[in-house]
Amino acid sequence: MRKKLKKRNSVSWVTYTVVLLIGLAMLYPIIWMFFATFKSNAEIFGSVKLLPSSFSFQSYIDGWHVNSKITYTTFFKNSFVMTIITTLFTVLSSAIVAYGFARYQFPGKKILFGILIATLMLPGAVVMIPRYAMFNKLGLVDTYWPFYLQGLLSVNSFFVFMLIQFIRGLPRELDESAYLDGCSDLKVFVKILVPLMKPALFSAGLFQFMWTYNDYTNVLIYINSVKKYTLSLALRLSLDAESVVQWNKVMAMSFLSILPLIILFFAAQKYFVEGIATSGLKG
Amino acid sequence: MTPKKKKIKRKQWIGLVFIAPWLIGLIGLQVYPFVASLFYSFTEYNIMSSPKWIGLANYVKLFTADNEFWYSVKVTLIYTIFTVPGKLTVALIVALVMNKNMKGINFIRTIYYIPSLIGGSIGIAILWKLMFQEEGIINSLLKAIHLPTLHWLGDPKTALPTIILLQLWTFGSSFVMFLAALKNVPADLYEAADIDGASSWKKFVKITLPQISSIIFFNIIMQTITALQSFTSSLVITNGGPLKSTYVLGMKLYTEAFSFYKMGYACAISWVIFIMIMIVTMILFRFSSMMVYYEDGNDF
Numbered sequence: 001m002r003k004k005l006k007k008r009n010s011v012s013w014v015t016y017t018v019v020l021l022i023g024l025a026m027l028y029p030i031i032w033m034f035f036a037t038f039k040s041n042a043e044i045f046g047s048v049k050l051l052p053s054s055f056s057f058q059s060y061i062d063g064w065h066v067n068s069k070i071t072y073t074t075f076f077k078n079s080f081v082m083t084i085i086t087t088l089f090t091v092l093s094s095a096i097v098a099y100g101f102a103r104y105q106f107p108g109k110k111i112l113f114g115i116l117i118a119t120l121m122l123p124g125a126v127v128m129i130p131r132y133a134m135f136n137k138l139g140l141v142d143t144y145w146p147f148y149l150q151g152l153l154s155v156n157s158f159f160v161f162m163l164i165q166f167i168r169g170l171p172r173e174l175d176e177s178a179y180l181d182g183c184s185d186l187k188v189f190v191k192i193l194v195p196l197m198k199p200a201l202f203s204a205g206l207f208q209f210m211w212t213y214n215d216y217t218n219v220l221i222y223i224n225s226v227k228k229y230t231l232s233l234a235l236r237l238s239l240d241a242e243s244v245v246q247w248n249k250v251m252a253m254s255f256l257s258i259l260p261l262i263i264l265f266f267a268a269q270k271y272f273v274e275g276i277a278t279s280g281l282k283g
Numbered sequence: 284m285t286p287k288k289k290k291i292k293r294k295q296w297i298g299l300v301f302i303a304p305w306l307i308g309l310i311g312l313q314v315y316p317f318v319a320s321l322f323y324s325f326t327e328y329n330i331m332s333s334p335k336w337i338g339l340a341n342y343v344k345l346f347t348a349d350n351e352f353w354y355s356v357k358v359t360l361i362y363t364i365f366t367v368p369g370k371l372t373v374a375l376i377v378a379l380v381m382n383k384n385m386k387g388i389n390f391i392r393t394i395y396y397i398p399s400l401i402g403g404s405i406g407i408a409i410l411w412k413l414m415f416q417e418e419g420i421i422n423s424l425l426k427a428i429h430l431p432t433l434h435w436l437g438d439p440k441t442a443l444p445t446i447i448l449l450q451l452w453t454f455g456s457s458f459v460m461f462l463a464a465l466k467n468v469p470a471d472l473y474e475a476a477d478i479d480g481a482s483s484w485k486k487f488v489k490i491t492l493p494q495i496s497s498i499i500f501f502n503i504i505m506q507t508i509t510a511l512q513s514f515t516s517s518l519v520i521t522n523g524g525p526l527k528s529t530y531v532l533g534m535k536l537y538t539e540a541f542s543f544y545k546m547g548y549a550c551a552i553s554w555v556i557f558i559m560i561m562i563v564t565m566i567l568f569r570f571s572s573m574m575v576y577y578e579d580g581n582d583f
Contacts, residue, residue, distance in 0.1 A: 015380065022377075023394040026452065030397070032420060033410050045418040048427045097305040104298025112302070119313055121504070121564065125512040125536060126557045129323065129546050130316035133330055153308025160305060185297050214404040216515045221541060232405040236519060239409060247413055254406030265400050269393060272400075276459045 030258075037252040044247050060256070063249035066238070072253060074227060075234040079257075082144045082219075082230055083212045089151030090159060090208045091201055097154050098163030099189050103175065119157045124217075132221055142224045147212065159204045162275075166200040167193065203275030206268055210261060231257040324550035334547060341551035351527065351535065352552075356559075359532040361443060363510040366450040371502055374457035379491070382465040392462065395455045402453035408519040411449050412436065436521050439528035446516050446529055457502055464495040496575040504567055511560055512536075532556055 036044050037059055038052040064072045100106075101113060135146045154160050174196075175188045183191065194201075216232045223233060235257060238250050265272055299306075324341055326334035345352050377395065381388060401407050414420050415435035422432040435445050472490045481489070514533030517523055523530035523538075532552060540549035 016385075019381065019385075019391055023391060026398055027394060029407075029410060029414060029452075030401075032414070036413075044413070044420075045416070046423055048420070048423045093304045097302045100298040100301025104301070105295045106298035106302075107296075109298070112306075115309065116305070119309065121508060121560075122313060122317070123508055123512050123553075123557055123560050125533060126320050126553045127313060127316035128536075129540055129550050129553065130319035131312060132540075133319075133546070134311075134316070136330060150308070150312060152304060153312060154305040155308045155312050157305070185294075185301075189301075210400065211403075214401075216405055216519070217537075220537075235405045235409060239412075239519075250409055251413065254409050257406040258401045258404055261401055261404070262397070265397070266393075272396070273392065273459060276456055276463070 033251055033255055037248060037255050039248055041246055041248050044251075059246075059248035059252040062246070063238075063252040066234070066241075070226060072231075072234065072256070075229055075231050076256075078228060079213060079230040079232075082147055083209055085144070086147045086151045086212045087205050087208045089148055090154070090156065091205045093152050093154045094159035094163055094204060095194065095197065095201060096189070097160045098167055099193060101160070101164045102167035103172075116157050116160060120161060128221070135222065141222055142228060143222075144228075146222045147218065151208075156208070159208065162204060163197065163200055166197060170196055199271065199274065202268070202271045206264070206271055207275055209264070213261060320550045320553060323547050324554050326547040327545075328547040328550075329544045330546055331544075337547070341548050344548070345551055345555065351530070354527060355530050355532045355535045356555075358443065358528065358530055359511060359559075362447060362531055363507060365444075365447045366510050367503060367506045369447070369451050370454045370506065371457055371499065373451060374454040374461055375499070377454070377458050378461035378465055379487075381462060392459060395458055397455070399453040399455035402449065403515070405515075405519055408449070408516050411445070411516070412520045415445050437525060439526045442521050442525055442528045446520055449516055449520075450510075457506075460498060460502065461495065464498040465491070468494040496571075500567070500571045500575045504564060507563055507567070508560055511563070512556055 032050060035050055035052055038055045038057075043049075043052060066072065101109070101116070131146075132141070135141055140146055140149075150156070170193065175192050178188045178192045179185075214232070215230075216236075219230050219233050223229060226237070229237065231253075235250070235254055238253065239245060323334055325336060325338055327337050327340075328334035381391065385391070416422075417434065417437060419435075421435065425432050433441050436442050468491060472494070473486060476486050476490060512533045514531050514537060517529040517531050517534050518537070521529045523534050533556070536549050536552045536556065539545045539552060
């Protein structure tokens with residue numbers, strides 16, 4: 001019996017090799033991208049060579065300085081400011097809302113929870129235009145406030161749902177005994193639950209960071225002036241700006257733009273994988 | 284006074300205060316726009332002036348006079364039919380292969396996940412555009428191994444498949460999810476089947492598939508919703524072309540709204556997308572009551 005089980009679970013070296021080769025093939029575009037940033041525009045085309053003939057950082061320098069007025073420093077700063085604030089707001093708001101749902105029996109809770117689930121499936125395309133019209137009327141177009149407000153008001157109910165499920169898994173006795181010791185409702189949340197929720201909050205934050213950082217549809221609609229452009233918009237602009245695309249420059253900036261995500265992923269891999277595995281977050 | 288009595292005194296309505304942010308967002312940024320969008324779809328509206336009621340005119344035009352629309356519907360459906368099942372099938376096969384006591388599985392999982400991490404970014408869309416150029420690396424590689432080259436993004440026949448390929452490349456997040464689900468299938472089920480002498484195929488159909496069916500179903504629903512309205516890659520990689528062969532509905536919606544400021548017309552398109560999503564979701568739910576196995580007997 002034991003032998004049989006072991007046999008089923010062992011992996012042949014053939015499988016290993018195939019799995020690794022496919023993995024390498026999947027990463028090949030990114031590896032190629034990295035080396036392409038050092039190549040000349042001519043070298044990028046019509047050649048299978050992976051390595052550049054010489055390593056020059058010129059395309060990084062040229063790409064960074066878009067024109068005399070603006071550099072990628074601005075775009076990186078914009079992306080980080082917008083993404084970090086949106087992420088913090090989202091996590092803060094989602095955690096509080098999840099606490100309300102998971103620990104209180106207020107009137108209408110069942111219906112509201114049902115609506116929360118339903119909004120998970122509400123396609124963004126349907127609400128896009130009236131939302132835009134509203135933010136336009138409020139004078140918030142061409143600011144990051146549409147993003148901040150959607151974070152503060154937990155519009156992406158996915159995170160609320162995920163955190164409700166997490167809080168439900170924490171023993172109620174913990175916060176109830178704190179409550180009996182005279183802690184206020186808010187204090188119970190801050191002192192007892194938040195420390196226990198750290199891994200889930202971290203997962204939620206990472207995914208919101210990734211989605212906001214990669215977002216294109218919304219920034220395309222809401223941000224108009226170049227000095228407020230995020231990386232997504234700036235990169236797209238660099239494709240359209242010149243009649244002949246300087247691919248090495250574009251690749252250098254594209255590579256730099258994905259670098260923060262890759263670094264973040266390796267630094268916090270555990271939370272990414274747990275986040276996907278436990279709550280069904282899509283990438 | 285016993286603690287029990289005190290417990291009851293915890294004010295339950297305070298919960299409403301905690302969910303207030305979401306509730307405000309729900310009313311202001313979900314329910315209102317949802318209703319307003321339906322209203323706008325019956326109007327002529329350009330943001331600057333107030334909407335003018337024109338009844339069903341937008342829908343009539345959409346269904347009878349706008350050739351682009353039916354073409355976009357077709358493109359969108361092809362895109363969805365290939366990306367969603369394609370991505371999930373690849374993810375499931377890879378997860379099944381790796382659902383063993385593999386050394387270094389964490390490392391491999393990491394490698395497979397990276398495309399999902401960055402696949403949605405503009406940087407990668409641009410990379411795709413470059414790789415599939417006429418003289419790009421893909422054609423160079425094909426030439427090197429003496430295979431015929433293709434026009435990829437320049438040919439209406441291959442442009443959409445090239446974009447679908449980018450989506451398939453990002454199967455990693457579903458893969459990680461499936462792998463976690465497979466690890467949760469109780470081992471004793473397989474042991475019992477082994478004793479009965481069941482074949483691997485039978486074990487897969489009778490044990491594995493039912494046990495992870497709910498997570499597969501969840502993935503199908505969420506990804507279908509995303510696929511039916513996505514347009515970023517079409518916009519950046521091919522700008523809808525060549526010959527509108529990648530002009531998905533989401534892109535038509537965006538163009539009508541923000542290039543031509545035909546907001547009412549765009550809202551009508553968004554409702555067509557919404558109804559398409561509803562129909563697909565309903566079919567899937569119908570289908571799932573036959574196919575999806577729930578531990579608690581479908582009663583939740």
